[in-house]
Amino acid sequence: MKTTRNTTAKTAVLEIFGKSKTALSHTEIYKLTADLCDRVTVYRILDRLVNDDIVHKIVGLDGTVKYAKCHHAHPVTIHNHAHFSCENCLEITCLESVKPSYIIPHNYKVNDINFTLSGLCPNCLNSNI
Amino acid sequence: MKTTRNTTAKTAVLEIFGKSKTALSHTEIYKLTADLCDRVTVYRILDRLVNDDIVHKIVGLDGTVKYAKCHHAHPVTIHNHAHFSCENCLEITCLESVKPSYIIPHNYKVNDINFTLSGLCPNCLNSNI
DNA sequence: TGTATATTTGCAACAAAATTGCATTAAGCA
């Protein structure tokens, strides 16, 4: 079986996730590592983290891909919670408490869910933009 | 005020949308126009159509961007319905009837919603893949 | 602690997707 190793680059990326309250894009993460490793390496670390369910991938309404650390008490197969994508500051945050309810047509098999709301986050709403 | 013109390219793109039951990517649309216009023009037409709320933009779980014509009887500001993204055939279809219900935290202002389910569509489910 | 081995990484090259600037074309109105 393929085991996953704890490298310095991976540790650094995890630390970055720990410090950030919002979801981060590959580019943002790469910049925050400050030339610790190659661009490609960051892509591969993210792939592994997503695979190991340590981080989850979020796609914004505009198509931008971001990543955020999961806060599940236990591992889950479906990340059934909403994300908020702010149109002003472009930040994406997890709304862990917002779970959508819906009725699936019976002839579809659902494996994953992406529920993203966009608009203005509390910060930008206060700034009256 | 900026007016929107009905060009041959725009008409062709709209016709393509009319014929398609699933959402289409920029590349697919461009190919279907069969060299009627430049790749860039297709991007710009799609931008305009999205802006005019004639077409809406759908982002798949993998980050792929697709477009579909809206079928609203009346113009709406929020496209509050689900989309289904098939992992096998990669098609994205609108599930017009599936409307998510959810509770928004009061300090957020929601302008748009993206609710995408992914898994296997009825076709691929039948093929036992 | 040292060594074997399989995972990670860096580098370079590539591919796809999207954007921008500018000169030219054409849609729609008077």
Next chain:
DNA sequence: TGCTTAATGCAATTTTGTTGCAAATATACA
């Protein structure tokens, strides 16, 4: 029909993500 301005084509560029392979290094185990 002619005028104004939106729309287009083209070329160049940026951004984003992928792949192959040799070198580096984390981990298990003797």
